[in-house]
Every structure is written in structure tokens, then in C-alpha cells.
Amino acid sequence: MRKIIISLNFVFFGLxxxxxxxxxxxxxxxxxxxxYNNDSxxxxxxxxxxxxxxxxxxxxxxxxxxxxxxxxxTASVQIESYEPFALLNYSKSYEGTNLxxxxxxxxxSKLNITAGHFYSQFGSGLVLxxxxxRQLGINNALQGGKIVYDPVSFISxxxxxxxxxxxxxTSEGEIFGFNSELDAxxxxxxxxxxxxxxxxxxxxxxxxxxxxxxFNELTNSLSGRVDYYQNxxxxxxxxxxxxxxxxKQGGQLSNRLVKPGNAFLFNTGYSKRGFGIDATFRRLENxxxxxxxxxxxxxxxxxxxxYIPGLTKQHDYxxxxxxxxQAQSTVNLDTSQSGExxxxxxxxxxxxxxxxxxxxxxxxxxxxFSYWAGLDGDYTQDNPDAGILPNYEVxxxxxxxxxxSDFSIEIRKKWTPKWRSIFYFVNQSYNKKVVExxxxxxxxxxxxxxxxxxxxxxxxxxxxxxxxxxxSTKHDWTGGTIEYNINSRFSVYANDIYNKGxxxxxxxxxxxxxxxxxTNGATRLxxxxxRQRAGLLCVGGVCRFVAEAxxxxxxxxxxx
Amino acid sequence: xxxxxxxxxxxxPSITLKNLNGKSINVQKLSKSKNIKVLAFWATxxxxxxxxxxxxxxxxxxxxxxxxMELIAISTDDSRTKKRIRPLINGKDWEYExxxxxxxxxxxxxxxxxxxxxxxxKNGKIVYRKTSYTPGSEDELYEIIQKxxx
Numbered sequence: 001m002r003k004i005i006i007s008l009n010f011v012f013f014g015l016x017x018x019x020x021x022x023x024x025x026x027x028x029x030x031x032x033x034x035x036y037n038n039d040s041x042x043x044x045x046x047x048x049x050x051x052x053x054x055x056x057x058x059x060x061x062x063x064x065x066x067x068x069x070x071x072x073x074t075a076s077v078q079i080e081s082y083e084p085f086a087l088l089n090y091s092k093s094y095e096g097t098n099l100x101x102x103x104x105x106x107x108x109s110k111l112n113i114t115a116g117h118f119y120s121q122f123g124s125g126l127v128l129x130x131x132x133x134r135q136l137g138i139n140n141a142l143q144g145g146k147i148v149y150d151p152v153s154f155i156s157x158x159x160x161x162x163x164x165x166x167x168x169x170t171s172e173g174e175i176f177g178f179n180s181e182l183d184a185x186x187x188x189x190x191x192x193x194x195x196x197x198x199x200x201x202x203x204x205x206x207x208x209x210x211x212x213x214x215f216n217e218l219t220n221s222l223s224g225r226v227d228y229y230q231n232x233x234x235x236x237x238x239x240x241x242x243x244x245x246x247x248k249q250g251g252q253l254s255n256r257l258v259k260p261g262n263a264f265l266f267n268t269g270y271s272k273r274g275f276g277i278d279a280t281f282r283r284l285e286n287x288x289x290x291x292x293x294x295x296x297x298x299x300x301x302x303x304x305x306x307y308i309p310g311l312t313k314q315h316d317y318x319x320x321x322x323x324x325x326q327a328q329s330t331v332n333l334d335t336s337q338s339g340e341x342x343x344x345x346x347x348x349x350x351x352x353x354x355x356x357x358x359x360x361x362x363x364x365x366x367x368x369f370s371y372w373a374g375l376d377g378d379y380t381q382d383n384p385d386a387g388i389l390p391n392y393e394v395x396x397x398x399x400x401x402x403x404x405s406d407f408s409i410e411i412r413k414k415w416t417p418k419w420r421s422i423f424y425f426v427n428q429s430y431n432k433k434v435v436e437x438x439x440x441x442x443x444x445x446x447x448x449x450x451x452x453x454x455x456x457x458x459x460x461x462x463x464x465x466x467x468x469x470x471x472s473t474k475h476d477w478t479g480g481t482i483e484y485n486i487n488s489r490f491s492v493y494a495n496d497i498y499n500k501g502x503x504x505x506x507x508x509x510x511x512x513x514x515x516x517x518x519t520n521g522a523t524r525l526x527x528x529x530x531r532q533r534a535g536l537l538c539v540g541g542v543c544r545f546v547a548e549a550x551x552x553x554x555x556x557x558x559x560x
Numbered sequence: 561x562x563x564x565x566x567x568x569x570x571x572x573p574s575i576t577l578k579n580l581n582g583k584s585i586n587v588q589k590l591s592k593s594k595n596i597k598v599l600a601f602w603a604t605x606x607x608x609x610x611x612x613x614x615x616x617x618x619x620x621x622x623x624x625x626x627x628x629m630e631l632i633a634i635s636t637d638d639s640r641t642k643k644r645i646r647p648l649i650n651g652k653d654w655e656y657e658x659x660x661x662x663x664x665x666x667x668x669x670x671x672x673x674x675x676x677x678x679x680x681x682k683n684g685k686i687v688y689r690k691t692s693y694t695p696g697s698e699d700e701l702y703e704i705i706q707k708x709x710x
Binding site for chain 1: 569582607644663670671700
């Protein structure tokens, strides 16, 4: 009897122990597989990065495991697999199956120490941001060490050192960083007020092959920030300077064009119940910052130290994403470019229920306007024979050539408990030459109407109709989407966009997609067949070009 | 059965995020409550996330009255779209507590890859998690909240 009790106890404690082990384990799995087809209309499958036309089936997979132990420790690994090659449009540096990131973290109330790979961000990211976006193929984690120390509740200090992840290797350049954050409001115990001050330093040290470099191996950047909030009003500002560094011109690093960079960001807003307004101004001058100087301008956004997103509204529909703006921080004397200046305004408003325009359920309105231009100034081309150094001189607040503008209004209306609609209108000007390297200014108007009907028992149907008209004979698009949710688990959809214009890449071609998804808890499987339009793929304000492709895609994500 | 479910439930990691007033909030401490806390990961640019939070906001008062639950909307917006959070939630008249996960530390620690993603937590443990939103699926979520409410 005693033996039985002992063994039962053993089993019971074993179970608890096991449960505790499992309780501290977190696993994420993501797998994206594509079977690329030869397309009679748009051409045969070809992968320019790997010079391959044979490996039609490819898969990018990520397995991440996090384990918490002894209260304060977390161990983390991410295994990545790109087999037999990575999906189209990914950097060649993602090849094969390997350990992507690993780290060991110790945390208590005052200290947070990480060895291995880590992701860090100072301020808004203008001096440093390490992040991962699998869809974009970005993982610029630092490999090294980081210490965050909070001596008192209102001060936080960070010191870090590392080399940046590039594919399964690391950058040549070394990164040093220090950050301090002070929460001034809590010292003075302000009520309903917050005042935060931040100071950061990021240095990048990379050897150069120039025999007599006219710049230092160590490039420094500094950021100072203030963030203020009181009741319904808020405001914040950040100023960044970057020390002299060689600039890449015509695809080559130049020892003759050595300039500093700077950035200024200002944001303010006011909001109360049912109303919000927000305005942002930003000026960037020569703000590219990479862990290797020669990585400047790479199409995969690899080795970037800082984060410079395009500050425009991220639209949600297929035709509102044909012309997407990308922040311009590069110096290019050929096109008289050295940065950008501009801003955006957002306005949100809810028209109250039981009013003439509000109707029974109220009406929600969102409005956005953004405008971006080049920096106005004098640009001098390199002319060694005449003894002229390449250079540019720009004014502090001069707006130069227009790069982009976007006006949008979104109206969300609930008609009955089962029927709701969204009306969306966008007016855009897109300087194709600046953003994509060739082309002219395109002005377009885009309209979208979306309606969702609930049919009961979790069934619903969603329809979208879209139109894009432009002043260019090349772009005149129509599009539509139909989605049917059979229940909360199964969903199917079809969409298509079609260009009546004469653009050689897209004319008279249906970019259609059919697909379905199955969701159960935190597991989701999506299947899609269709043709992908060539263009900018943008996530979180960072874009990269993707080539045209046709194929069958399966995406699996699981979290435990 | 319920204890069985809870016994094998994952712990919320001890990660501190800021709310919109700049106050630091430890997510583990926050979820260590006998009342249900729903952690909803969203972003201002994620349409299904907004649709889901809009739909829940219409029934939120009833849910709170009946179950004492609370929804914490964790924004994963980075510095590009973070500024839009405050006007958006006010413009939408949401009553949720908002936490900022602007470099996705918590999202990464919980191995969340697609949005929207909801975690139903109780006593610091995840009792249920789900991804994606279809109109009407908030009713199923509420059934789960009721199931775990004592």
C-alpha cells in the first residue's frame, strides 16, 4: 500500500514538475512554402538571386523556443531553414538550415542582462533599431551583450555592444551603444503629466581599405529626445546628429564625399473622447547608417543600424498600395537628393449616435494628409580634373522637389447590427523616379467601398470594390475582393486587380488570388493560389521590391 | 478538468511595458489576477484587429459587468505608426487600457507571429489563445471567458 502511495506521489509530483516545465516553455513555429509555376502570361519561373529555374518548391521556416527557468533566466533559440533555396526576393545570405539567433537573459527588478542575440531600440529608432520582419526578410539583431540597469524607478540606463546579424553571419562593423532615459515627471510627482527625457549614443567602427581615409573608422551618432504629455495634449521631439562619414556614390564608396548627417522629428497631438488629431514633422539629411559602409543602398535592407520608416498612412487595400512611398534618406548627387522634409496630419472623429449624420450607431471618420519633398539646395558633381570636390549645401527648412503626397478619408458606418460598410478615398501624387529610380510623377484617385454582412452562426460575407484612375495613360486599375467566413475557423476568399493602362509590366494582366484559411486557437493554416504583382512590398514603413511570381502558397503558424 | 487545463497553462513572462501615460506596467503582475485578463495584440494598421476591438467595445460593458474581465490592448505599432494610437483609440471611443510593445519584446517572447492574437489569462497563466478575427468570433471568445470565470 505504502509503495503504491509513494509511486502515486511520484507520478503526481512528476506531473506537476512536468507541468511546471511546460508552463515555462513557449514555442512558435512558422512555415511559408511556395510552389512557383511557369506562367504562360508573365513568363517562366526564374530566381535571379540564385540563378536558378529548377527549384520550384521552396520553404522558409522558423522555429523559436523560449524557456524560462530559475525565476529570472530565459534561454531562447531560433532555428531557421531556407530550403532548397529561400523564397523569391529574399537575400542570398539566408541559405540552408542553421541557428538564426540564440540568447541567454537574466532579469531582476534592477538589472536586465542579455548575452547572445538581442533586439534593441533607442528612442524612435533614428539612431538604433534591431528588429525582425520575416515577410521582409529583415533580421538585424545584434550579437554580443546588453545590460539594462534601472538604479531607481525613474532612470533607465543601457549599454550594449555587438556585431549585426547578416543572414547566418555577422557584419564586419562593430556597434557600441549607450542609452539613458529619465522619467522627470515621477521625480516631481506630477499628476496627469508625463515628461521623459532621453539621450543616446551609437557608434559604428569599421575598418576601411582606403590608404588615406578622409574620415574616421568610428562613426558616431547622438540622439536627444523630450516626450511630454499632459491631460489630452502631448508633444515630443527628437534631434539626431551623425558624424562625418564616407558616402556611396554611383555604387562606390567615395573618399571625396564625406559629410555628416542629421535628423529632426517633431510630433504633437490632442485627443479626447470621440476626437483625435496628430501632426508630425520630420527632416532627414544623409541619415543612412549601416553596420558596413558598403551595405548602403542594398535592396534587402540588410545591415541597417537605424530605422527610417516612410511616415505616411499605411493603406489596407490592394489598389491603395500600388504607389507606396519609401523614406528618402540617401545622398545621390546625380538626382540632387540628400534627404527629405515633410510631415503628416491625422484626424479621427466619431459622429455621435442619434444625430443626423451619426444615425443609430454613430459614424467613424479618419482623415490623413501627408506631404514629402526633397531638400532644397546646391548639388555639385565630382570633377577631379577641375579640382572640384563633390558636395551639397542644403537649407534648414527649404522644401525642394515634391516626392509624394497623399490625402485619404475613411468613413466607417454601421447600418444595422448585421451590416456595416467602409468608404475609402485616396488622392495621391507619387514621384516614381525618386522612389523607384525611373518614371514620372503619377497623380491618382483611388476609391474603395467595402461591406460586411453577418449571416448568423459565425457566417459572414465581405465584399470590396476598388478603382484607381490616374493622369498617366499607364495606370487605370479596377479590383475587387470577395470573402466568405463559413464559421470562425474556415474562411475562403478571391480577389483580382486588373490594369487597363499601358504600363508594360502590368497591362492586360489579371493579378488574381484564391485562397482559404483554417484557424484553430493559435494555429493557422492559409493556402493561396495566384499571381503576385511586381512592386514594393512594404511592412512597417519599410519596403523592398518583389518580382512578379505565380504559384501556390501555404503558410502555417503555430504558437504554444 | 478545469484545474487540469490550468495546470498545463503557460506562464506570462515578466516583461514591463509602458502605458500611454508613460507608466511602467509588468504584464506578469497584471495578469496575476483571479479575474480574466484578455491580452489583445493589435496594431493601428491591422484592419481585422481594429474590427475585433471595435466589435468587443460594443459589448465590453456587458462583459465587464457579468464577468469582471478586463481587456488590455497591447499595441505592437513601431515608431512609424505609434503616434496614431492615442488619437485612434479616442476617435474610436475605446475604453481599454493600452500598453505599448513598440519593439515587439512581449510579442516575440510569446512567439506571436500573426495579428490579431488574443491571450485569455487567469492567475498569470494563459488559459486560451487564438489568432485571426472573423465577424462574430467575439461571441466564442466570450463563451471561453465565461467558462474560466468562477
